Amino acid sequence: MPTPEQILEDLRRIANEWRSFAVLWHVYFGVFAAVLAVGFRPSRRAAGVVLGLPLFSVSALAWMTGNPFNGTLFALAGLGLIAISARMGSAPVRIGTLWSAVAGVLLFLFGWFYPHFLDAPSSLTYAYAAPTGLIPCPTLSIVIGVALMVSGLDSRPWSLLAGTTGLFYGLFGAVRLGVGIDWFLVAGSVAILVFAGQSAGWLNPATLDVRLQSRKYRACIIAATGQGDYGHSLHMVFGLRPDVEIVGLADPDETARRARAAEAGAARTHADYREMLRHPQTHRLSRRSSGLFTTYRLGWTAPRS
Numbered sequence: 001m002p003t004p005e006q007i008l009e010d011l012r013r014i015a016n017e018w019r020s021f022a023v024l025w026h027v028y029f030g031v032f033a034a035v036l037a038v039g040f041r042p043s044r045r046a047a048g049v050v051l052g053l054p055l056f057s058v059s060a061l062a063w064m065t066g067n068p069f070n071g072t073l074f075a076l077a078g079l080g081l082i083a084i085s086a087r088m089g090s091a092p093v094r095i096g097t098l099w100s101a102v103a104g105v106l107l108f109l110f111g112w113f114y115p116h117f118l119d120a121p122s123s124l125t126y127a128y129a130a131p132t133g134l135i136p137c138p139t140l141s142i143v144i145g146v147a148l149m150v151s152g153l154d155s156r157p158w159s160l161l162a163g164t165t166g167l168f169y170g171l172f173g174a175v176r177l178g179v180g181i182d183w184f185l186v187a188g189s190v191a192i193l194v195f196a197g198q199s200a201g202w203l204n205p206a207t208l209d210v211r212l213q214s215r216k217y218r219a220c221i222i223a224a225t226g227q228g229d230y231g232h233s234l235h236m237v238f239g240l241r242p243d244v245e246i247v248g249l250a251d252p253d254e255t256a257r258r259a260r261a262a263e264a265g266a267a268r269t270h271a272d273y274r275e276m277l278r279h280p281q282t283h284r285l286s287r288r289s290s291g292l293f294t295t296y297r298l299g300w301t302a303p304r305s
Helices: 004-017 019-037 044-052 054-064 068-086 098-112 123-129 136-149 156-176 180-200 205-214 231-236 254-264 273-277
Strands: 217-222 244-250 284-287
Touching: 004 019, 019 054, 019 098, 019 123, 019 136, 044 054, 044 068, 044 136, 054 068, 054 136, 068 156, 098 136, 098 180, 136 156, 136 180, 156 180, 217 273, 244 254, 244 273
Parallel strands: 217 244, 217 284
Antiparallel strands: none
């Protein structure tokens, strides 16, 4: 692994020796942004491919300067984004919510004017020759910025791959290389990851509650009448849970077994708890034991499909 000083020197060399190539990438991204600005909406598939291609430029230049790590990672990320894009439908992209659109524009501008590494005679040089399309952070900033503008292409996998790649390089640049402005990329990457989480319902309490309620667990109850009985009516707890089905109750006492099974709504009864535990439908166990101490045990396995 090259030292931070070597990495920084290589990035400076790329930014300055390939600045004419950076101008072409500014034209490339500028045309795409202009297309969106005038109201044209390309397909999600086309937009995903357009945003994935610049990563191969970064990969090629990384290989040329002796950085196989960046070369490999950007090649894989580019292939991943294009592969995901190829599976998208032909529906047009859509502009996202106000917060995602504003965050996207700000991140796009940050990548466009990325004020680092380039030896610019004036600040205006960054407007057309900043190392976008040449080195990781400005390139990822523009790619993720555009993705935020267009609702992450309505693709969670695409947004997650772009966001995690941006988060890694943003943190590496800001923490490892000491390039403080890369915290902007970190913020943008977190934004698209949050956006992906919201679209998946991961961060929506209402959606999460519905998903949890849709899961169904099977439970069984073990008791021993005369040796602890059903202390505190523990057998009734699961009956209050809509996501739990009581599939069995074990008690050596037949009379109590039938009565308690009827109270709990148990589907089956057993005299021997070991026989019940061998049944494949058990996911949760409630136990009342005798003696000086009262013990309750809960055991989890996978939910019922």
